[in-house]
Amino acid sequence: MEYVILLISTVLINNIVLAKFLGICPFLGVSKSSSTALGMGVAVIFVMTISTVFTWLVYTYLLLPLDLAYLQTVTYILVIAFLVQVVEIVMKKVSPELYQALGVYLPLITTNCTILGVAILVVQNDFNLLKSVVFAVGNSVGFTLAIVIFSSLREQMDMAEGMPAWMKGTPAALITAGILAMAFMGFAGLV
Amino acid sequence: MEKTISAKENFLKGLVRENPVLVLLLGCCPTLGVTSSATNAIGMGLATLFVLVMSNFVISLVKNVIPDKVRIPSFIVIIAAFVTVVQLLMEAYTPALFEQLGLFIPLIVVNCIVLGRAEAFASRYSVGASVVDGVGMGLGFTLALLLLGSAREVLGSLSWFGLKFSESDGMLVFVLAPGAFITLGFIIAIMNGLKKNKV
Numbered sequence: 034m035e036y037v038i039l040l041i042s043t044v045l046i047n048n049i050v051l052a053k054f055l056g057i058c059p060f061l062g063v064s065k066s067s068s069t070a071l072g073m074g075v076a077v078i079f080v081m082t083i084s085t086v087f088t089w090l091v092y093t094y095l096l097l098p099l100d101l102a103y104l105q106t107v108t109y110i111l112v113i114a115f116l117v118q119v120v121e122i123v124m125k126k127v128s129p130e131l132y133q134a135l136g137v138y139l140p141l142i143t144t145n146c147t148i149l150g151v152a153i154l155v156v157q158n159d160f161n162l163l164k165s166v167v168f169a170v171g172n173s174v175g176f177t178l179a180i181v182i183f184s185s186l187r188e189q190m191d192m193a194e195g196m197p198a199w200m201k202g203t204p205a206a207l208i209t210a211g212i213l214a215m216a217f218m219g220f221a222g223l224v
Numbered sequence: 225m226e227k228t229i230s231a232k233e234n235f236l237k238g239l240v241r242e243n244p245v246l247v248l249l250l251g252c253c254p255t256l257g258v259t260s261s262a263t264n265a266i267g268m269g270l271a272t273l274f275v276l277v278m279s280n281f282v283i284s285l286v287k288n289v290i291p292d293k294v295r296i297p298s299f300i301v302i303i304a305a306f307v308t309v310v311q312l313l314m315e316a317y318t319p320a321l322f323e324q325l326g327l328f329i330p331l332i333v334v335n336c337i338v339l340g341r342a343e344a345f346a347s348r349y350s351v352g353a354s355v356v357d358g359v360g361m362g363l364g365f366t367l368a369l370l371l372l373g374s375a376r377e378v379l380g381s382l383s384w385f386g387l388k389f390s391e392s393d394g395m396l397v398f399v400l401a402p403g404a405f406i407t408l409g410f411i412i413a414i415m416n417g418l419k420k421n422k423v
Binding site for chain 2: 143205207210
């Protein structure tokens with residue numbers, strides 16, 4: 034039950050993009066069409082789950098025993114960059130179709146702050162391995178949900194006529210995101 | 225191969241014309257995440273300024289030694305080292321601010337402004353020019369954060385830098401998450417409007 038609540042709260046209530054402001058760059062940058070948004074979202078789910086497991090293992094069995102916790106930031110970013118490379122190479126060999134669909138998004142993910150953010154949050158909250166995985170899955174699904182909804186809204190908005198020129202593009206997108214964030218605040222009483 | 229640029233132009237471009245947040249839309253996560261008050265905005269801005277200047281300086285120094293293929297990972301390690309320095313310094317000297325900014329301090333590593341300047345500027349220009357670029361971009365970032373932080377704090381809690389100027393409640397939505405998106409949207413819209421009128 035604890036895990037179900039954690040999952041719901043990360044996907045809907047404390048949505049990583051709309052409530053915690055992580056991953057805003059891809060959220061604004063890769064949300065012009067809903068198909069690319071979905072591709073980015075799936076790639077994030079994939080990488081975040083794997084990287085959270087690895088960074089958790091590195092932190093618990095390497096950094097803590099060696100008393101090197103202050104090297105957390107440097108180690109994590111290296112582990113993540115390394116994993117993204119490995120995922121890219123393995124995916125290319127094992128499943129060329131999947132690589133075709135997600136390949137372009139993988140390099141972008143290294144500097145996606147949701148990945149590093151979730152890896153650090155897991156340590157800050159003292160989660161065990163299973164809880165960390167649930168947390169990572171919840172957050173990445175929340176990211177995908179937010180970016181897919183947002184890109185669909187933007188597709189509709191592009192067809193709208195009569196918007197003043199100075200509101201077009203980024204300003205309108207940001208205000209839409211604000212209204213979307215307000216809608217997600219409605220989930221607050223859920224758990 | 226090193227390029228050159230006049231110092232004055234180099235410094236000013238980060239403040240207005242190529243302002244990282246308001247024009248280039250880089251580094252949006254901390255911009256939206258920590259600007260619920262003007263104090264937090266300044267703290268985050270200065271922390272990023274420090275990392276930006278130091279990483280630009282070091283990367284420009286070692287740019288001819290690093291092989292082109294491992295350029296990006298090397299840059300990230302240099303940046304991460306300075307972020308760790310900032311993290312430890314802030315934890316020791318400004319624990320309250322460190323607590324407030326929380327996760328966003330380690331996340332300076334993946335702030336696109338820092339890596340962006342390393343790649344676009346420090347790896348091409350001289351050491352001096354890179355430091356000036358770092359200061360200009362860092363101040364531009366701080367200014368944008370201060371603008372957004374002030375707007376949100378004044379509208380949301382009717383105070384500025386923690387000084388309340390009215391007893392009544394502000395519009396709470398501006399302190400909460402949606403307000404961040406909406407305020408930044410309007411600031412960029414106003415900038416766009418001003419630019420159009422000038423031309």
